[in-house]
Amino acid sequence: AQSVSQHNHHVILSEAASLELGCNYSYGGTVNLFWYVQYPGQHLQLLLKYFSGDPLVKGIKGFEAEFIKSKFSFNLRKPSVQWSDTAEYFCAVTTGGFKTIFGAGTRLFVKA
Amino acid sequence: DTGVSQDPRHKITKRGQNVTFRCDPISEHNRLYWYRQTLGQGPEFLTYFQNEAQLEKSRLLSDRFSAERPKGSFSTLEIQRTEQGDSAMYLCASSLGTGSMDEQYFGPGTRLTVT
Numbered sequence: 526a527q528s529v530s531q532h533n534h535h536v537i538l539s540e541a542a543s544l545e546l547g548c549n550y551s552y553g554g555t556v557n558l559f560w561y562v563q564y565p566g567q568h569l570q571l572l573l574k575y576f577s578g579d580p581l582v583k584g585i586k587g588f589e590a591e592f593i594k595s596k597f598s599f600n601l602r603k604p605s606v607q608w609s610d611t612a613e614y615f616c617a618v619t620t621g622g623f624k625t626i627f628g629a630g631t632r633l634f635v636k637a
Numbered sequence: 638d639t640g641v642s643q644d645p646r647h648k649i650t651k652r653g654q655n656v657t658f659r660c661d662p663i664s665e666h667n668r669l670y671w672y673r674q675t676l677g678q679g680p681e682f683l684t685y686f687q688n689e690a691q692l693e694k695s696r697l698l699s700d701r702f703s704a705e706r707p708k709g710s711f712s713t714l715e716i717q718r719t720e721q722g723d724s725a726m727y728l729c730a731s732s733l734g735t736g737s738m739d740e741q742y743f744g745p746g747t748r749l750t751v752t
Binding site: 529534557561568569570571574576615617619622623624625626627628629630 | 640641668670672677678679680681682685687692693695728730738740741742743744745746
């Protein structure tokens with residue numbers, strides 16, 4: 526069965542620290558990959574997505590993610606986090622149909 | 638606000654009762670999704686509509702669950718004979734597009750508590 530694994534459930538960083546959140550999926554075919562974010566008290570919203578082309582994709586608020594097909598990974602990065610990045614981050618994948626599979630999420634807390 | 642809306646936001650019900658939730662997608666969106674989210678987990682796919690047609694349904698969705706999207710606009714999710722294990726956040730999302738890489742716009746969710 527297809528699945529998405531997020532390596533860290535909770536991450537605590539100080540402002541200006543670099544961020545990398547891991548995401549691995551299990552599926553051997555073509556995938557579309559997403560990172561969604563949920564800020565406190567807000568709805569889930571799209572951060573960035575990959576479906577083809579350049580494996581390094583840039584999203585909103587300075588986030589980027591790199592698709593490494595050989596590693597089945599789609600890690601999220603940000604060079605310097607801000608207090609306002611405190612949120613829960615979800616990696617998700619679709620595999621040709623419209624069923625989206627989400628990871629369990631990573632709660633990020635950024636200390637001011 | 639022209640985003641996805643869900644009603645009610647909270648529902649407390651006794652085991653064995655039926656409940657119905659409503660989702661109003663963004664008006665021009667042709668696709669609508671239902672998810673369930675429990676504590677510490679990501680959203681779990683339940684079902685998907687393209688216009689009024691229900692095209693995909695999770696095997697996790699038991700016979701007690703049914704969803705409709707009459708006329709391809711709002712959607713309802715009904716749970717019959719609720720069980721304590723049904724307690725969760727039920728999320729609705731909508732999208733506009735022709736492929737599986739569409740951005741989904743999520744609503745605020747309906748939190749169900751079954752006592």
